[in-house]
Amino acid sequence: MKALFKIVVYAIPYKLKAGLSVVFYILDAIFNLLSLLLFIPFLDLLFTKDVSVISTKPEFALTKEAASGYFEYYLGQFIASADDKIGALIFICILVGVLFFLKNLCRYLAKVFMAQLRSGVVRDIRFKIFGKIIALPLSYYNEERKGDILARITSDVSEIEWSIMNSLEMIFRDPITIAMSFVILIVISPKLTLFALILLPISGLLIGQVGKSLKKTSAKLQDKNGQLLSMVEETISGLRIVKAFNAQVSMTKKFVKLNDEYRQTMSQMLYKRDMASPMSEFLGSLIMISLVWFGGSLVLAEESEMTGSEFLGYIIIFSQLIAPIKSVTTSFYNIQKGAASVDRVTHVMDAENKITDRPNATAIHEFKDEIEYKDLEFAYNVNEPILKGVSFKVKKGKIVALVGPSGGGKSSLVDLLPRFYDYQSGDILIDGISNKQYKIKDLRGLMGIVTQESILFNDSIFNNIAFGMDASKEQVEQAAKIANAHEFITALPLSYETNIGDRGGKLSGGQRQRLSIARAVLKNPPILILDEATSSLDTESEKLVQEALFKLMENRTTFVIAHRLSTIQHADEIIVIDDGRIAERGSHKALLEINGIYKKLYDLQIFS
Secondary structure (H helix, E strand, O other): OHHHHHHHHHHHHHHHHHHHHHHHHHHHHHHHHHHHHOHHHHHHHHHHOOHHHHOOOOOOOOOHHHHHHHHHHHHHHHHHHHOOHHHHHHHHHHHHHHHHHHHHHHHHHHHHHHHHHHHHHHHHHHHHHHHHHHHOOHHHHHOOOHHHHHHHHHHHHHHHHHHHHHHHHHHHHHHHHHHHHHHHHHHHOHHHHHHHHHHHHHHHHHHHHHHHHHHHHHHHHHHHHHHHHHHHHHHHHOHHHHHHOOOHHHHHHHHHHHHHHHHHHHHHHHHHHHOHHHHHHHHHHHHHHHHHHHHHHHHHOOOOOOOHHHHHHHHHHHHHHHHHHHHHHHHHHHHHHHHHHHHHHHHHHOOOOOOOOOOOOEOOOOOOOEEEEEEEEEOOEOOEOOEEEEEEEEEOOOEEEEEOOOOOOHHHHHHOOOOOOOOOEEEEEEOOEEHHHEOHHHHHHOEEEEEOOOOOOOOEHHHHHOOOOOOOHHHHHHHHHHOOOHHHHHOOOOHHHOEOOHHHOOOOHHHHHHHHHHHHHHHOOOEEEEEOOOOOOOHHHHHHHHHHHHHHHOOOEEEEEOOOHHHOOOOOEEEEEEOOEEEEEEOHHHHHHHOOHHHHHHHHHHHO
16 A cells, blocks of 8 residues: 555645545435435334334434434324325435435535546646656666656556546545445444454455555566567667668567567456456455345344344445445555556656755856866766766867767766766866856756757757747847758748657758757857767768857857867867877877877878
């Protein structure tokens, strides 16, 4: 039941709706019991008793006998005045009909408030997990499958909605009905009710054992679902390569294997879940048979504590308990099934976000002087250091190019500046203050980033350029002109309102990159990071993008990561990173004269 308590926390803002729902469910149970209790004195009056016996009004008392006597007295007066038992029957039927109307009205109102609670809780869970996904550092996703994360916010939350939130109504309603019914049953016959209470825990133990097994199977099922989503996501993302290498058959085999494993696990889960209803119904019927035997023996005893009509009324009320008890059992199974999804969702929600604002973090709204990397040490994995004692300074307005063999640590070096990751030792100082001391939002607000892979969204061109900013149409168009993008945008049918598809798939590589540059231009950051911004483009596109980048870099402090050395010859300083260390540094001309790593890379590109 821990899973239920984790979800109930989200219901706290809706406590008023929950309270109203409980009130109406209590009224529902009261009207239902009253309608059933009417049959006990009615049976006595119509079939076993004479009206003259109850012509005297009983004294008031809070006892079963007094309550029964009052009803018998007034009903007897009605029969005596009407001299018609058929008329009494009609009176009882009308009264029962009114009680059933009130019962169902209260149930409907209870469901209305419960629906508001359910939908609100599910919305809040989705909102919180999405917020957590955005807030978690990039390092978290290095260890997680993207498809599995998607499964947690989609299918796992849906499982919580249908398994646990559906059960909330039963948990609010049925225990109230059961508790109030047992109070009435105890009043009618304590012995028979005690006998029933001895039998019920036995069935509860059997149901509990199956429930534990169901939770394990459900957890396995959700994990398989995450694997399926991961594979589908990877296949769609890499479809060009799958087709190019004729790997459709091998990918299909892999999918079929995963899909079959999912089916087998699903079947196991359904077998166990579907056992809940027949098992609880069978156990309920055994309890009912036992009650008929034991209650019948009490009625037939020489000194009977129960009348026949009371016994029939008892059985009627207890038979009405079978449905809510069965419902509670089903809810228990559903909660156990949904508990696995709760665990998977809370795994994300409880994940530690190590990259957060420090207490009393400093605000920063402008870059004034200098960026300094100071004895920087960094590793994604503690045993495999990426950067080893890197130190250098960059003055405001200067362009620094980072070059070197792949895997040397160039991208890691610039990713540490906006705190996408945090370094283990050393420091990065911006205007003499560690970047860890600044507010993260302010820090990243100083920087614009253009990466090798253009990160665009399935939205209009306007919204992609103005992403995260409140910009006018004129400002967006001006940014597009600087990025050499305005001409191709206006040639499109809907101009700036054209939807570019998933990841900008409707545009060419050069067009996508120019939109990324336009976005950076619009942000107008004092610090610019260009990570292989032209490496994947053809010659014509590279020329247009390079022209846009030169405009973008004017009067900005720029970090350029480039494999094409011809694009960074104008840099104020070139730093060669090799195996996590600074191997060489200087201008293009000075590095060629050193005749080291840079000269070797340059000669290879010139030769090719």
